[in-house]
Every structure is written in structure tokens, then in C-alpha cells.
Amino acid sequence: MLSYILCVTVLIGAQCQAVLVEPKRECGLAPVYHGDIPDAYAIVFNEAFTLSEVQAILGGVVGPGLVIEKINCNFVVSWAEVTISSVERMELVRALSSVQFVQGVYGVALAENWGLDRINQRLLPLDSDYLTPRCVVTKVCTALDAPNIYLIDTGILYTHEEFEGRAKPHYDHFPDEGYNGIDIEGHGTHVAGIAGGKTFGVSKNANLWSVRIFNKDGVATSKGIWHGLLSVFNDGQLPAVINLSIVSASSLLDKFGTLIIRNIQNRDRIPVIVAAGNKDSDAGDYWPANSNIVTVVGATDSNDVRATFSNVGEYVNLFAPGVDIESAGIGSDTEVVTKSGTSMSTPYVTGIASRIKTQVPGATAEEVLFKMNYFATKDVVVDAAGTPNRLFYGCHP
Numbered sequence: 001m002l003s004y005i006l007c008v009t010v011l012i013g014a015q016c017q018a019v020l021v022e023p024k025r026e027c028g029l030a031p032v033y034h035g036d037i038p039d040a041y042a043i044v045f046n047e048a049f050t051l052s053e054v055q056a057i058l059g060g061v062v063g064p065g066l067v068i069e070k071i072n073c074n075f076v077v078s079w080a081e082v083t084i085s086s087v088e089r090m091e092l093v094r095a096l097s098s099v100q101f102v103q104g105v106y107g108v109a110l111a112e113n114w115g116l117d118r119i120n121q122r123l124l125p126l127d128s129d130y131l132t133p134r135c136v137v138t139k140v141c142t143a144l145d146a147p148n149i150y151l152i153d154t155g156i157l158y159t160h161e162e163f164e165g166r167a168k169p170h171y172d173h174f175p176d177e178g179y180n181g182i183d184i185e186g187h188g189t190h191v192a193g194i195a196g197g198k199t200f201g202v203s204k205n206a207n208l209w210s211v212r213i214f215n216k217d218g219v220a221t222s223k224g225i226w227h228g229l230l231s232v233f234n235d236g237q238l239p240a241v242i243n244l245s246i247v248s249a250s251s252l253l254d255k256f257g258t259l260i261i262r263n264i265q266n267r268d269r270i271p272v273i274v275a276a277g278n279k280d281s282d283a284g285d286y287w288p289a290n291s292n293i294v295t296v297v298g299a300t301d302s303n304d305v306r307a308t309f310s311n312v313g314e315y316v317n318l319f320a321p322g323v324d325i326e327s328a329g330i331g332s333d334t335e336v337v338t339k340s341g342t343s344m345s346t347p348y349v350t351g352i353a354s355r356i357k358t359q360v361p362g363a364t365a366e367e368v369l370f371k372m373n374y375f376a377t378k379d380v381v382v383d384a385a386g387t388p389n390r391l392f393y394g395c396h397p
Contacts, residue, residue, distance in 0.1 A: 029094040035104025036250040039085040042103035042222075043093055044256055054080060057098055065089035079256075081223065103256045105222065106287075107249035115194070115321030115348055116202065119394035122377050124304060147354035148207045148240040149195050151347075152228045153188030155181050155212035160189060160335075162197035162328040163208060170209035171231035173224040174216070181210035185218055186330045190339050191245050193327035195347035195354075200327045200336075202351025202394065207237070222257070229260045232270065239357035240270045243350040244288055245343035247277035247311075251285035258291040271295060271357070271365040273350040275342035276311040283311035290315055295353070295369045298387060299323060299345040305382040310342055312385040317369060319381050320345040320392040345392075352394045371396065 024031065032041075049057065054071055058080065062068060065086025071079070084090050093099060117126045150170060158167040158181075169181035183189045188210065193199075196206035211231060213224030225246075232242060242264070248254065264270050276283040276298040283289040289296045289311070296315050299307035299322025306312070307323050322345035329335035349372065356368050363371075376390035 029091070030096070030099040030101050032090070032094060032102040033104055033253050033255055035106035035252055037105035037107065039083045040105030041082055041084050041090075042079065042105075042256050043082060044079075044100045044103060044259070045098050046100040047098070049098075057096065058082075058093075061089060061092040061096070063089065066093065079226075101255055103254060104252070106252050106254070115325050115344070116200065118302070118321050119202075119348055119352075119392055121395075122393065123380065126302065145358050146205045146207050147203060147358045148209060148237045149192075149203065149350060149354050150209045150211050150232045150236060150240060150242045151188055151192050151195065152211040152213055152225065152242065152244050152246070153183075153191055154185040154214045154218075155179065155183030155188045156192045156208060156210040157183050157189045157328065157330045157333070158210070159333045160193070160197075160328045160330075161333050162193045162199060162201070164198055166196065166206065167192060167208040167210065170211050170235070171228055172210075172212045173220075173227055174212070177216050179212065179216070181212040183210070183212070183330055184216060185214060186337070187245070187339075187343065188212070189330050190325075190327045190337060191243065191343055191347050194325065194344060195243060195351045197328055202348055203354045206351070206354050209236075222254070225257060226260055229257070229264060233260070233264050233268070236268070236270070238268060238270075239354070239361045240268070241350050241354045241357060242270055242272045243347055244272060244274040244294075245341075245346045247275055247289065248287040252287060253290060254287040257288060258293065261288070261291060262293055265293060265365045269362065269364045271353045271368045273297065273346055273353055275346045276316045278309040278341050278343075279311055280309055281311055282313040282315075284313050284315040286311070293365070295349060295365075295372070297342060297346045297349050297392070299340070299342045300381055300391065303382070304380050304391060306384055306387075307340070307342075309340075310345075312387040314386070314388070316387045317373060318349060318376055318390050318392045319384070319387070320348040348394070349392055352392075352396070356396070 066089035067083045069081035156167045172181045211228040214220045272294045298316045299310040301323035325344040329337035
């Protein structure tokens with residue numbers, strides 16, 4: 001399993017103030033949510049500020065132990081990347097009345113075909129029927145009906161034959177590397193193939209948009225996740241679904257990431273589908289699963305047994321195939337590779353969610369999840385380990 005460090009940034013304000021999180025101040029201090037990377041934080045303010053206002057607010061507390069790395073301005077939010085290495089400076093920041101909370105930096109990991117066969121039937125054994133007319137999986141749509149799937153990942157190999165020209169660049173967090181969203185690691189291409197490949201994919205006519213947040217060395221920062229999410233908010237095409245096959249590497253909350261997702265879902269009604277994680281532990285310990293506003297997907301094998309690695313618990317909404325899944329590789333434009341992980345389970349659900357959004361563009365993220373939960377096959381997953389026992393089913397009326 002591949003692990004990557006995600007260095008988190010610092011946020012300072014949002015125009016969508018009605019949906020800000022509301023953490024409580026104690027003893028006059030803004031709360032702090034610690035990460036696992038020393039001295040790197042996101043400072044989240046309680047209203048929108050200009051660049052000069054940010055500089056003025058923080059200017060009074062800058063000094064030994066607080067360094068502003070960079071200040072960014074965005075349509076939705078503005079934020080600064082900072083290093084806070086002293087307790088004294090942290091306390092000064094938390095005491096500012098304009099600070100809502102402080103978010104720590106953390107590491108994240110990528111969470112990684114018979115799956116199409118499994119999601120179009122209720123019970124085993126598999127019948128080798130991948131194309132069932134009643135399934136939304138095979139619904140024929142015109143180009144105008146094509147949904148948009150935004151894959152926040154390692155990129156996509158656009159030229160792979162699975163994508164038929166439907167895979168395109170949307171955002172690359174490392175433009176100076178010159179890849180323009182092209183995948184050089186393999187994870188994102190495999191995920192995209194499951195979501196919308198012509199052979200292995202669920203939503204076979206979807207536009208597959210690359211949101212590349214991992215650099216050529218396989219390293220990502222939370223700036224990448226946040227900027228990637230915001231790029232969809234600012235410039236995304238509707239109807240749309242976002243796929244996040246990543247999890248935090250350690251137990252923590254990301255209030256900033258949750259804030260951005262809430263803005264996206266409230267304004268544009270874009271479902272966000274995320275991996276439960278591959279630690280065989282409680283998904284509620286890891287972000288984004290623990291944001292409580294996303295659809296969380298665990299993994300099963302071809303015998304409907306929970307994958308030994310799959311995270312579990314009340315935050316997991318659905319199980320889907322995630323062991324030995326074939327999809328597109330990056331070795332050539334025809335390569336097929338096999339991977340396992342909740343990363344592979346997630347795009348099955350993303351693909352169907354995108355079809356639902358095509359049929360009912362005004363459906364909220366909650367309504368899409370409700371429909372998928374309602375039609376899921378109940379009580380067939382072996383060793384669900386306290387997780388709601390719902391196996392994803394792709395055939396919806």
C-alpha cells in the first residue's frame with residue numbers, strides 16, 4: 001500500500017459564512033485540532049478578509065515562533081501557509097477574536113473485474129453478466145447527458161483506450177512539473193477506469209476530470225486537496241460527483257476540508273464519495289470519512305466477505321468490491337492492472353452516483369446517498385464488524 005504525506009495549509013476566511021463550522025472558544029481561545037506533522041497549521045478565520053487585512057491581523061503576532069509562508073486568495077476562501085513553532089505564538093494566534101479555529105498538518109494515504117458483475121446482482125454466485133438492461137450502469141445517454149466525475153488523486157493517463165478521449169485535465173497542483181494532470185503513479189488512472197472506463201467502468205460515458213494533487217515524487221499537501229476541491233467549486237461542470245480515494249494517515253479531524261466540502265454540497269449539490277481506508281480500524285478516526293457529510297465506502301471480496309484491510313464502523317455507509325479489481329494501468333495505453341483497496345471500492349459508488357445526478361440533477365448529496373442506501377443489498381456482508389451491513393447495488397429503477 002502506498003502512503004503519502006499531505007502537508008496542510010492555513011485558511012483565513014470564507015465568503016460562504018453561513019456554512020462555517022462552529023467550534024466553541026474556551027477561555028477566550030480558539031480551538032486547535034492537532035495534526036501529526038510538527039509546527040504546520042491552518043488558521044481559520046470567522047469571516048472573509050483581503051490580503052492586506054490578513055497581513056494586518058497576523059502582523060501583530062508574527063515573530064519568533066510564527067512564520068507566514070504564503071498567503072493565498074480564492075473565490076471561496078483566503079488562507080496563509082504558516083509555521084508555528086512556539087507555544088507562546090500559538091496562544092497569541094488562538095486569542096485573536098477573528099480566528100475561528102486552528103487546523104494542524106497531517107499525513108494522508110491513498111486508500112487502493114468482477115466488481116461490475118457483483119454490483120448488478122443481489123446475491124452470489126456471480127453470473128458473469130456485466131450488462132443488465134434494468135441497470136443504471138448501462139443506461140444509454142447522449143453526450144449532453146454525460147455526468148462529470150472529478151477524481152482528486154494522482155492524475156489520469158488521458159490516452160488510455162479505456163477513456164475514449166473522455167479523460168481531461170481540470171487542475172494540477174504542480175504546474176511547474178509540466179504533467180498537466182497526467183498520472184505517473186498509477187493509482188488515479190486505475191480509479192478513473194473503475195468510475196468510467198469503457199470496459200471496467202460503471203459510468204461509461206462520463207467525463208473524467210483529473211485533479212492531480214500528488215507531485216512526481218508521490219508527495220501531496222493538504223493545499224492540494226483544498227485547492228483541488230475549490231477548483232471544482234469555482235470551475236466545475238454540472239452535474240458532478242467528486243471521488244476522494246484518500247484518507248488521513250493518522251487519527252484526526254480536518255475542519256478546513258470539511259468546511260470546503262460543505263460549501264460544495266450546499267451550493268452545487270455535488271456528492272463527495274470517499275474511501276473508508278485500509279487500516280482495519282474505525283473509519284471514524286480518519287478524515288474525510290469522519291467529516292460526517294460524505295458517502296464512505298468500505299471493501300469486500302468476491303465472496304462478500306469484508307476485506308481484511310477495510311476500515312469499519314458507523315461512519316461507513318456502503319460496502320463495494322475492492323479486492324483484486326482490474327482496471328486501467330499507466331504502463332501503456334492498453335495496460336490492465338489489478339489492485340485492491342477501499343480506493344477501488346469508492347469509484348463503483350461514484351460511478352452510480354454520477355448516473356443518479358444525470359437523471360436527477362437537482363438531487364442533493366443526502367438524497368443521492370439515501371437512494372444508494374435504500375437499494376443496497378442488506379445483511380449479506382460477512383464480518384461487517386459493526387458496520388451497517390449494506391452491499392452496494394447498482395441497479396436502480
